[in-house]
Amino acid sequence: MTTSQTHTMRRPESSEPALVLSESGTGRPVLILHGGGGPATVAGLAAHLARGAHTIVPTHPGWNGTRRPGWLTGVDDLALAYLHLMHDRGLSDVLVVGSSLGGWIGAEMAVRDHARIITGLVLIDAVGVAAEGEPSTDFFALDARGVAEHAYHDPDRFHVDPADVPAGQLALRQGDMAALRAIAGDPYMYDPKLLRRLGRVQVPVLALWGESDRIVTPAYGAAYAAAFGDGRFEVVPGAGHMPQIEQPEATLALIDAFLAG
Incomplete structure (x- = not known):
């Protein structure tokens, strides 16, 4: 059973928007964090993990037509907001899965988790670090065809011409991209301090990467995983930047094995 609810983001000195959450299942809490494409890109992950866990899937403020408060200008703001959410709910033994x-x-949550609420982390083609010799592709400089060619193993299957997208849906996508640019566009898609801080994170980390990702390459992912105290790196064949969409069975099998191990 899936439920949707709201939780007020903590920022006493400003007008606070309600954080939109979708929840399902019972068991270990699993916080599932979507990428620039919105919560639909992790819906399959959430449905699978909800079979044996309590999944919590926020919609980041600014996505899907939600309001982004003026103070939310960086990824660190979101990281702290979600840590506050878990703390306010009294959660423990939390697995965080992020695409x-x-x-x-x-x-960013893991390096700030001084209360040790998080006990596991799954990164799926994550951005956020400066990996030497492996810069991330400037997503905002790509047209729709370029996005498909960089993000997917099979671009012809997933390319969508913006002219074929209904006006309302296109407006939502444009709003998503505006929110992405606002919180992650300067510096572009990375925190210059993050990579060196990851060694302090000692919880088990699984980094999954599509072999054909040209947004952030597998070499970038390997450097990301190696920076953690207990990082493991796995490549998903036949997939690009979102293996949970192109190769869901292989991706879920690797996550299940990680959790079982």
């Missing part, structure tokens, strides 16, 4: 931008948020 792309969501993986960056999860990594």
Whole structure:
């Protein structure tokens, strides 16, 4: 059973928007953080993990037509907001699963988790670090065809011409990209201090990477995983930046094995 609810983001000195959450299942809490494409990109992950866990899937403020408060200008703001959410709920033994931008948020949460609420981390083609010799592709400089070619193993299957997208849906996508640019555009898609801080994170970390990702390459992912105190790196064949969409069975099998291990 899936439920949707709201939780007020903590920022006493400003007008606070309600944080939109979708929840399902019972058991270990699993916080699932979407990337720039919105919560639909992690819906399959959430449905699978909800079979044996309590999944919590926020919609980042500014996505899907939600309001982004003026003070939310960086990924660190989101990381702290989600840590506050878990603390306010009295959660423990939390697994954080993040795709792309969501993986960056999860990594920033882990380095700030002094209460040790988080006990596991899964990064799926995460952005957020400066890996020497492996710069991330400037997503905002790509047209729709370029996005498909960089983000997918099979771009012809996933390319969508903006002219074919209904006006309302296109407006939502444009709003998503505006929110992404506002919180992650300067410096572009990374925290210059994050990579060196990851060694302090000692919880088990699984970094999953699509072999054909040209947004952030597998070499970038390997450097990301190696920076953690207990990081493991796995490549998903036949997938690009979102292996949970192109190769869901292989991706979920690797996550299940990680959790079982």
